[in-house]
Amino acid sequence: xxxxxxxxxxxxxxxxxxxxxxxxxxxxxxxxxxxxxxxxxxxxxxxxxxxxx
Amino acid sequence: xxxxxxxxxxxxxxxxxxxxxxxxxxxxxxxxxxxxxxxxxxxxxxxxxxxxxxxxxxxxxxxxxxxxxxxxxxxxxxxxxxxxxxxxxxxxxxxxxxxxxxxxxxxxxxxxxxxxxxxxxxxxxxxxxxxxxxxxxxxxxxxxxxxxxxxxxxxxxxxxxxxxxxxxxxxxxxxxxxxxxxxxxxxxxxxxxxxxxxxxxxxxxxxxxxxxxxxxxxxxxxxxxxxxxxxxxxxxxxxxxxxxx
Amino acid sequence: xxxxxxxxxxxxxxxxxxxxxxxxxxxxxxxxxxxxxxxxxxxxxxxxxxxxxxxxxxxxxxxxxxxxxxxxxxxxxxxxxxxxxxxxxxxxxxxxxxxxxxxxxxxxxxxxxxxxxxxxxxxxxxxxxxxxxxxxxxxxxxxxxxxxxxxxxxxxxxxxxxxxxxxxxxxxxxxxxxxxxxxxxxxxxxxxxxxxxxxxxxxxxxxxxxxxxxxxxxxxxxxxxxxx
Numbered sequence: 001x002x003x004x005x006x007x008x009x010x011x012x013x014x015x016x017x018x019x020x021x022x023x024x025x026x027x028x029x030x031x032x033x034x035x036x037x038x039x040x041x042x043x044x045x046x047x048x049x050x051x052x053x
Numbered sequence: 054x055x056x057x058x059x060x061x062x063x064x065x066x067x068x069x070x071x072x073x074x075x076x077x078x079x080x081x082x083x084x085x086x087x088x089x090x091x092x093x094x095x096x097x098x099x100x101x102x103x104x105x106x107x108x109x110x111x112x113x114x115x116x117x118x119x120x121x122x123x124x125x126x127x128x129x130x131x132x133x134x135x136x137x138x139x140x141x142x143x144x145x146x147x148x149x150x151x152x153x154x155x156x157x158x159x160x161x162x163x164x165x166x167x168x169x170x171x172x173x174x175x176x177x178x179x180x181x182x183x184x185x186x187x188x189x190x191x192x193x194x195x196x197x198x199x200x201x202x203x204x205x206x207x208x209x210x211x212x213x214x215x216x217x218x219x220x221x222x223x224x225x226x227x228x229x230x231x232x233x234x235x236x237x238x239x240x241x242x243x244x245x246x247x248x249x250x251x252x253x254x255x256x257x258x259x260x261x262x263x264x265x266x267x268x269x270x271x272x273x274x275x276x277x278x279x280x281x282x283x284x285x286x287x288x289x290x291x292x293x294x295x296x297x298x
Numbered sequence: 299x300x301x302x303x304x305x306x307x308x309x310x311x312x313x314x315x316x317x318x319x320x321x322x323x324x325x326x327x328x329x330x331x332x333x334x335x336x337x338x339x340x341x342x343x344x345x346x347x348x349x350x351x352x353x354x355x356x357x358x359x360x361x362x363x364x365x366x367x368x369x370x371x372x373x374x375x376x377x378x379x380x381x382x383x384x385x386x387x388x389x390x391x392x393x394x395x396x397x398x399x400x401x402x403x404x405x406x407x408x409x410x411x412x413x414x415x416x417x418x419x420x421x422x423x424x425x426x427x428x429x430x431x432x433x434x435x436x437x438x439x440x441x442x443x444x445x446x447x448x449x450x451x452x453x454x455x456x457x458x459x460x461x462x463x464x465x466x467x468x469x470x471x472x473x474x475x476x477x478x479x480x481x482x483x484x485x486x487x488x489x490x491x492x493x494x495x496x497x498x499x500x501x502x503x504x505x506x507x508x509x510x511x512x513x514x515x516x517x518x519x520x521x522x523x524x525x526x
Contacts, residue, residue, distance in 0.1 A: 014112075018167065030083075046228055194472075
């Protein structure tokens with residue numbers, strides 16, 4: 001394999017790793033955010049329900 | 054020096070009226086920042102010529118260098134909000150510092166991985182005990198300690214005060230670590246002279262830095278929103294358990 | 299005369315810590331034995347070539363000190379936590395920093411004794427030749443130990459009250475000690491080799507700066523950390 005070709009592999013690897021980290025963390029945040037929001041809404045509803053009784 | 058909340062530490066959160074409504078981060082910020090990264094990377098890859106002895110390897114710089122900058126920037130955010138938390142004891146400052154720490158650790162890990170991917174073809178080894186690389190690794194370990202401390206402490210007040218102290222003191226150490234590793238290296242072998250950056254590469258680098266900054270801002274905001282939601286849910290559950298209003 | 303009262307408080311806490319540790323004997327003896335054991339293991343792992351051992355001696359002594367020091371720091375708060383004596387201690391009148399200073403002084407005495415044993419063992423086991431400039435070498439050791447004790451005591455005050463103290467303290471402490479480790483080992487190595495490059499001076503200044511920065515920073519931060 002020539003140096004240029006093997007360098008290309010490293011360049012591709014670098015950009016791939018970057019995108020995996022960015023999109024992976026984004027995915028984690030969105031999922032965690034959805035769960036946190038749902039928990040929050042449920043708890044808020046429960047509380048307002050208690051209050052109105 | 055002594056905040057007035059010291060007499061009764063449970064009063065910390067009561068003094069904070071904004072703790073009620075967690076913010077909402079627009080998903081558009083995510084799309085915009087991801088789009089900016091795509092545009093910046095495309096521009097940089099297309100416009101940058103092959104460099105003398107590095108060839109196209111130089112293109113790794115466009116992801117590696119901005120990731121390193123964002124690491125340091127987010128650690129600075131941790132430092133600033135940790136100090137402000139110790140000063141004013143606002144719960145939200147603690148949550149923001151913790152969010153920046155998690156995002157910073159992510160970028161830090163990315164920086165290290167990219168450094169190794171760069172090092173293998175450029176220097177022939179995955180790792181060199183270079184001053185910048187080594188101090189970035191130490192910084193990562195400090196981040197890990199900070200996050201571990203938060204994970205292993207249950208009391209929210211303690212968690213906030215302790216991690217703020219660790220964040221502030223850890224940040225103080227960063228320049229000292231960098232200096233000591235640099236000396237340690239230079240005394241053993243001559244330092245590699247940093248090549249001055251060709252103006253043809255600066256535009257691409259700047260664009261990528263701005264794009265990654267947007268990503269970082271989105272990440273920290275989103276993480277902060279989650280932390281606020283979780284904390285607000287906890288407060289409500291606590292209040293419900295107390296049979297309160 | 300308040301500074302006098304403060305100083306009395308500091309001394310009282312330090313004396314109490316040192317006497318309980320030394321009277322129990324188990325504490326000091328086991329920590330010091332661990333230090334020597336680590337040295338022996340490192341010698342076995344790196345030896346038996348005498349030259350290689352001599353080159354590794356400084357690093358081995360410092361690693362043994364770090365690993366056994368971590369146990370000592372956790373112990374210094376553990377005794378109070380197990381007997382529930384920390385809360386009453388906080389209720390005593392007088393500034394809180396005296397508690398930190400007392401713990402610091404107690405740990406400093408404890409660690410100094412331990413380091414003396416580890417260094418003596420290291421000199422014997424690794425065949426180190428003592429250079430003419432041995433007072434500077436002791437100075438480097440002392441500065442390194444101060445840095446270790448300052449941050450060790452500070453982080454132990456948190457880690458020992460968390461859920462995972464055994465893991466958490468080294469995890470927090472060791473990355474912070476990188477400058478101490480580099481400065482102390484490089485300066486000691488230079489001094490052992492007669493310091494032909496005159497590099498020890500710069501490292502000693504770095505150690506002094508490090509000790510001062512973190513002494514001040516931890517005293518400021520301790521007030522926030524110790525609250526119940």
